[in-house]
Amino acid sequence: MATKTPGSSVQETRKAIVENLWMHNRGWEELAEEDPIVPVSGKGARIIDAEGRSWLDVNGGYMSVHAGYGQDEIADAAAEQMRKLHYFPQGTAAEPTAQLAAKLAEMTPGDLNRSFFASGGSEANETSVKIARAFYRRAGHSGRYKVISRQDSYHGALGLTMWLGGSSQGSTRADYEPAYPGMVYAPQPYPYRCEMGGETPEECAELCANQIQKLLEFHGPDTVAAIIAEPVSVPAPVAVPGDEYWPRLREICNQYGVILIADEVITGFGRTGKMFAVEHWDVVPDIMSVAKGIVSSYLPIGASIAREDIANAFAGGPDTRFFQHVLTFSGHPVAAAAALKNIEIIERENMVDNARDVGAYFLEQLTELKSKHAIIGNVTGLGLLLGIDLVKDRESKERFKPSDGVAVSLTRAFEDRGLILRPGASSITLGPPLIIENGDVDEIVTGIDEALALLSTEMEL
Numbered sequence: 001m002a003t004k005t006p007g008s009s010v011q012e013t014r015k016a017i018v019e020n021l022w023m024h025n026r027g028w029e030e031l032a033e034e035d036p037i038v039p040v041s042g043k044g045a046r047i048i049d050a051e052g053r054s055w056l057d058v059n060g061g062y063m064s065v066h067a068g069y070g071q072d073e074i075a076d077a078a079a080e081q082m083r084k085l086h087y088f089p090q091g092t093a094a095e096p097t098a099q100l101a102a103k104l105a106e107m108t109p110g111d112l113n114r115s116f117f118a119s120g121g122s123e124a125n126e127t128s129v130k131i132a133r134a135f136y137r138r139a140g141h142s143g144r145y146k147v148i149s150r151q152d153s154y155h156g157a158l159g160l161t162m163w164l165g166g167s168s169q170g171s172t173r174a175d176y177e178p179a180y181p182g183m184v185y186a187p188q189p190y191p192y193r194c195e196m197g198g199e200t201p202e203e204c205a206e207l208c209a210n211q212i213q214k215l216l217e218f219h220g221p222d223t224v225a226a227i228i229a230e231p232v233s234v235p236a237p238v239a240v241p242g243d244e245y246w247p248r249l250r251e252i253c254n255q256y257g258v259i260l261i262a263d264e265v266i267t268g269f270g271r272t273g274k275m276f277a278v279e280h281w282d283v284v285p286d287i288m289s290v291a292k293g294i295v296s297s298y299l300p301i302g303a304s305i306a307r308e309d310i311a312n313a314f315a316g317g318p319d320t321r322f323f324q325h326v327l328t329f330s331g332h333p334v335a336a337a338a339a340l341k342n343i344e345i346i347e348r349e350n351m352v353d354n355a356r357d358v359g360a361y362f363l364e365q366l367t368e369l370k371s372k373h374a375i376i377g378n379v380t381g382l383g384l385l386l387g388i389d390l391v392k393d394r395e396s397k398e399r400f401k402p403s404d405g406v407a408v409s410l411t412r413a414f415e416d417r418g419l420i421l422r423p424g425a426s427s428i429t430l431g432p433p434l435i436i437e438n439g440d441v442d443e444i445v446t447g448i449d450e451a452l453a454l455l456s457t458e459m460e461l
């Protein structure tokens with residue numbers, strides 16, 4: 001039965017959450033057993049809920065609120081554009097859309113000069129893979145359709161992107177079989193759990209890259225269109241590859257004529273302490289997917305940015321057709337205006353350097369917790385993208401299962417300490433706004449320390 005239009009009281013909002021809302025990642029039976037947090041305003045890294053409590057958002061939305069909450073300048077830029085021209089007639093582009101494309105061409109490495117806009121990360125990756133496949137079709141290599149991705153990578157939730165990557169801790173897509181054709185899976189270069197047996201980050205990087213080469217040889221290079229990878233992948237919990245990995249990927253792609261897609265949806269716009277994470281290794285991918293930090297989640301927008309030699313296959317001259325791919329909200333002027341202002345703020349406020357410096361301090365502080373808590377198997381991170389890998393036993397590195405209840409206990413303990421930080425079944429990943437300071441880090445680390453101590457007592461570890 002339909003609920004009436006909710007009023008403004010917290011109880012009515014909570015009723016609507018439980019009865020009518022289909023929330024990401026959470027079931028309403030679970031939500032009905034608690035008083036769900038109802039955020040109503042935010043400033044910096046903190047939000048205020050409908051009952052006036054203040055929370056520190058350690059997840060930064062979905063690792064996506066780079067410039068923090070309450071940036072009035074972004075709101076003003078969006079409102080101004082909405083009043084002036086909220087959309088555009090077919091076959092035209094509004095000013096902020098064109099300006100954002102030019103800005104991305106200027107700030108991304110190499111000749112990544114042409115942007116196709118999307119509404120988020122999944123659409124950006126879906127677009128990137130379609131460009132790669134169509135590129136080879138147009139070049140007369142119609143047999144190149146396979147895409148290599150890595151286990152423990154995440155690239156999106158749509159028809160194609162949901163089949164890229166995937167969790168090694170149990171399938172999350174069993175409901176949606178059969179899989180999209182042409183998916184090939186490679187190992188994740190996560191040094192702590194190197195599937196290829198590497199014992200150092202360097203060894204793991206080399207073995208995992210070599211495995212991609214072997215997969216290419218096995219499948220036949222002329223059947224593979226693209227390799228897609230996040231420079232630093234989150235689900236593992238945070239796999240920072242050895243320095244050899246990305247240069248080797250570039251080399252392999254050059255050798256076999258395969259398109260290299262860097263998924264910078266999480267890592268882009270400063271999260272890892274460089275504007276784009278591939279810059280840590282001086283690698284220029286053929287296509288880069290971005291979303292999240294491009295607009296700090298003020299509005300939905302993403303982009304697939306292609307190098308000139310790829311994009312020119314779609315230039316639309318007498319011999320080429322334009323890209324057969326239409327998304328109504330692609331290049332939305334209001335989102336583009338917000339993104340331009342957001343990027344201006346990230347640059348002006350040196351948030352990339354802050355992510356590098358505060359991230360280094362954060363990693364140091366979390367690493368110190370290792371000596372206090374046997375449950376911490378590994379601490380990992382680059383800039384303000386950090387992870388804690390939780391284990392039942394350090395020797396075996398055995399992970400906790402969802403039924404062990406680690407996530408439920410930790411979430412409660414974090415909430416008791418004013419932290420919004422949602423852990424996984426056997427890991428904690430952290431991606432706060434890029435504006436946090438060392439004092440915020442101390443508050444978060446103290447919260448994690450106390451929560452892990454409670455958990456260890458509860459579980460008799």
Ligand SMILES: Cc1ncc(COP(=O)(O)O)c(C=O)c1O
Pocket residue numbers: 062119120121122123125154155156157230234263264265266291292
């Ligand atoms: C690396 C990566 N790629 C793609 C996506 C999908 O982005 P979206 O949720 O905006 O569709 C995500 C989302 O978390 C991501 O982390």
